[in-house]
Amino acid sequence: MIHFDHVSVVYEDAPQPALPTVDAHLPEGELCLLIGASGSGKSTLLGTVSGLVPHFTGGTLHGRVTVGGRDTRTHKPRELADLVGTVGQDPLAHFVTDTVEDELAYGMESLGLPAATMRRRVEETLDLLGLNDLRDRPIASLSGGQQQRVAIGSVLTPHPEVLVLDEPTSALDPPAAEEVLAVIQRLVHDLGTTVLMAEHRLERVVQYADQVLLLSPDGTARLGDPAAMLAVSPVRPPVTELGDLAGWDPLPLSVRDARRRAHGLRERLATRVPGAGATPVAAPAPPTSADAASPSAPAVPPGPAVRPASAVSPDDSAPPLAETSRLGLVRGRVTALHDVSLRIRAGETVALMGRNGAGKSTLLNTLVGMHRPTSGRVTVEGRVPHRTRPAELLRHAGLVPQEPRDLLYADTVARECRSADADAGADPGTCRALVSRLLPGIPGTAHPRDLSEGQRLALALAIILTARPPLLLLDEPTRGLDYAAKARLVALLRELADQGHALVLATHDVELVAEIAHRVVILAQGETVADGPTHEVITSSPAYAPQVSKILAPQPWLTVAQVREAL
Known part of the structure; x- marks a missing residue:
């Protein structure tokens, strides 16, 4: 279905090609996962399939790309619209209309489909992506993850034969990502849709891939079996890293594969605890019947708390650096936050988690004065954010928004x-x-x-x-980052926490949370539904548990780094 024949892209005045030479054939009805480090050319390669490269972006396309027999050099994007559906990294750049339902219908209107067909497909897509409750909402009022689902839905309604997806789950919470991936699988398996997908969160998608196209740092491109490609890839999900550490061959791609082989590894780790290195410790006593019956009993075996690898833990007795007290915020007819009380201390890393639209970004924006609370109060180092000049507030609190631009x-x-x-x-x-x-x-x-x-x-x-700033707020800080870049980010954030900075991260990246957070706060419909130590909160729900935790449960391991240290 998609042929890359000696394809490379060069932009004017660029010191090197934006894309290594790619020779590959992707057959009809398969899901091909495109992986590589940040800046390796993944988005550029996706653009050659839709015709955006070079017709829209400029540059010189060497070689030839054909999709369903159409040469993208001679067919502009509008001449491929019935064949190729594309969702880029930035959903806002994708939208043409103002409301969800209109956006889902727009592509079909452009192709001149009958009204009855458009109505049926809109309803099908609303149900498939869980968007029915949002159908009349203005797109501008949606969270980043909700906008991502609308963008995906808008390219599904015309029923293209080829889907090109650039980071399709990067802004989605884990359950929503699973729903989207289930839809994509159904399109591949039941309808024969060909999907080319770039995604940095490999732990979510690699088990669904039929093939992997790897853009290597040495300037080569290789297509092959997912396990074989991950064995030589510079970017790998935790499940594969754990398999490599344990010496499993072939490398596992899913939690299920890894659990089947993890018995020996669990035995080696049975007398150790995270943070204890290679020193064996006594096995924890089994829980009492009272503990087992208690609904508040921890979801991990008793033992030392699992902490991030920060040299300094926050001082629980210190006064809070930032605080919200019974915070409420109503925007239009929507209650975005309700009765949120939160204390953030110097040196503490707090992860905000929850479904898309739960209020995470709204809470961060309120902490930097972008929203005036409807009720309750907010203070940052004794200052009321919405009453403080932005230039002055920046010395106390800084926000890295979900949209860096x-x-x-x-x-x-x-x-x-x-x-x-x-x-x-x-x-x-x-x-x-x-x-x-x-x-x-x-x-x-x-x-x-x-x-x-x-x-x-x-x-x-x-x-x-x-x-x-003493208080650093980050909204989806790993979106678009590969594992190596994320590791550098984690090292920097740990260093800041050790120096006394308070960090609050709104994120769907459970692996990041397992690596760095002291504490997790889960929001739902603007309310706090959980607030506690990381190891207790994220392992109590399958949706938020990291891969290592799922593989080695009921032992309390969260990350590959912890296992590596213990071994």
Whole structure:
């Protein structure tokens, strides 16, 4: 269905091709997962399938891409619209209409489908993606994850033969991501749809892939069996990393595969606990009958608390750096937050989790004064955010938003960095050094709009960190980041926490939470439904448990790093 014949892309004045030479054939009715490090050319390759590259982006396309027999060099995107459906990293750039239902119908209207067909397909898609309750909502009022589902739905309604998806689950909570992936599987298996998908959160998708197309750092592209490709890939999900550590061959792709082989590993770890290194400890006593009957009993065996690898734990007796008390916020007819009380102390890393639209981003925005509370109070280092000038508040609290472009205004990375240094009163080069630490290799002459989603995030994060605010708020901080970039981010955030900064992360990335969070707060419909130590909260729900926890349960391991240290 999709043929890449010696395909590469070169942009004017670029020091090297944006894409390694790709030779591959993707047959009809298969799901091919495209993997590679941030900036390796995944989005560029996806663009060649839809015709956006080079017709919209410019540059020179070498070689030939054919989709269903159509050459994308001679067929512009509008001439491929009935054949190829595309969802990019940024759903806002995808929308044409104002409401959910109109957006789902727009693509079919453009193709001139009968009204009865459009109505039926809209209803089917609303049900498939769990969007029925949102059908009349303005798109601008939706959360980032809800917008992502609408964007996917809008390309499903015309029933394309090929789906091109760039980070389709990056902004979705775990249950919503599973729903979307189930729909994609159904399209592949039942309707014979061909899917080419790029996704950094491999733990969610790799088990569904028929083939993996790997863009390697050495400038080569390889297509093959998922397990074989992951064995040589620089980016791998925790389940595969754990399999490599345990010496399993072939490497597992799913939690189910790993659990079947994990008996020996569980035996080796049975007398150890996270944080105890290789020193055996006495096995924990079995819970009493009273403990077993108690609904509040912890979901992990008794023993030392599982903590992130931060050298300094927050002082629970210290006064809070930021605090909300019975916070309520009503926007229009929607109660976005209700009775939220939260204390955040210096050195503490708090993860906000919950379904899309639960109020996570709204809470972060309220902490930096973007929303005026309807009831209750908010303070950050004794200041009321919405009554404090933004320039002054930045010295106390900084927000990296879900859309990094909201912070980017200059025409080069170097100018963004110089401006950030000047605004923060920092030494020249401070911001640039942070960018290089998070994602090495970003040229100073690059325009921010030409960066990948992960690279833009690294730049926005560096801009906020340049001011070194005591309270750092991050909204979906790993969206678009590969595992190596995420590891660098984790190291930096741990360092900040050790220095006394308070971190609050709104995220759906359960693996990040397992790595770094001291505490997890789960929101639902604007209310706090759980607030406690990370190991207790995330392992009590299958939706939020990390892969290592699922594989090695009931033992209290959360990350591959903990297992590696113990072994």
